[in-house]
Amino acid sequence: MGKVGKDYKESLKLIDKDALYTVQEAMDLVIKTSKAKFDETIELAVRLGVDPRHADQQVRGAIVLPHGTGKKVKVLVFAKGDKVKEAEDAGADYVGSDEYIQKIQNENWFDFDVVVATPDMMGVVGRLGRILGPKGLMPNPKSGTVTFDVAKAIEDIKAGKVEYRVDKTSIIHVPIGKRSFEVQKLYENFHVLMEAIVKAKPAAAKGQYIKSVSISSTMGPGIKINPAKVLD
Known part of the structure; x- marks a missing residue:
């Protein structure tokens, strides 16, 4: 044994x-x-x-x-415009749009633990529903991961x-x-x-x-x- x-x-x-x-x-x-x-x-x-x-x-x-939780959490943020800098300044590990959607779809890339999206990005992010949904990674307003206040969302996630x-x-x-x-x-x-x-x-x-x-x-x-x- x-x-x-x-x-x-x-x-x-x-x-x-x-x-x-x-x-x-x-x-x-x-x-x-x-x-x-x-x-x-x-x-x-x-x-x-x-x-x-x-x-x-x-x-x-x-x-x-x-x-x-004692775990270092990697955050992927889907955002555009001035929200990109806000997310970067708040400590997001990855911030972007189509390039990350393609990376997930084409390369089976999952080097992140939580996904945050601004509401105006959900139309695009929705295309990943079948991939992110089963893994419990789809952003959701109930869990505070669909929001325009990306800085607060990232700070909360990083805080545990x-x-x-x-x-x-x-x-x-x-x-x-x-x-x-x-x-x-x-x-x-x-x-x-x-x-x-x-x-x-x-x-x-x-x-x-x-x-x-x-x-x-x-x-x-x-x-x-x-x-x-x-x-x-």
């Missing part, structure tokens, strides 16, 4: 797979069970009591995590803004930091994100809204958190 398999088995011994941990216990455990040589990402998974096939039960939004959206299996997956973070910082990021998800509950959602919550490191096992105590 390889080292990764051995580490994973050792990590599993630290976790009671039937237990529902408090947030603090789960944070301590996720650090203890993260044994890879690189700085693993800590990810949150929340299963919601919604049916995402219905438009009135979609859950999505964006929030700036108080301590960021994350987008959360329920997938077709009713689960939200979001990174909340890195193993190298202090536990308290992971805890605060988790809390801010969970508050936003709870507030985003659609009026049409019936029954228990937060069905299950777990956190895991990139290579580590999932640790279940008591869904009744996520905001403690």
Whole structure:
């Protein structure tokens, strides 16, 4: 058995797979069970009591995590006119128009993490819907990535803004930091994100809204958190 398999088995011994941990216990455990040589990402998974096939039960939004995600985020901005300089001055990694659309279409270029577009560019950017949509990269007014205030959008993204959206299996997956973070910082990021998800509950959602919550490191096992105590 390889080292990764051995580490994973050792990590599993630290976790009671039937237990529902408090947030603090789960944070301590996720650090203890993260044994890879690189700085693993800590990810949150929340299963919601919604049916995402219905438009009135979609859950999505964006929030700036108080301590960021620990990841350097590359931003591509579609803009024209004076908005190009505004985007460059605000720290965008790439700013342009047709040249980047062609690069994505013809070269399968994806050296970016977030796409921002000014509203007057959406007609052009719309041509990338089939490519960017499935990757969750399509700019969207709800997440603040379709806006004329490109400077603020870029600053928020660089400061640690994350987008959360329920997938077709009713689960939200979001990174909340890195193993190298202090536990308290992971805890605060988790809390801010969970508050936003709870507030985003659609009026049409019936029954228990937060069905299950777990956190895991990139290579580590999932640790279940008591869904009744996520905001403690």
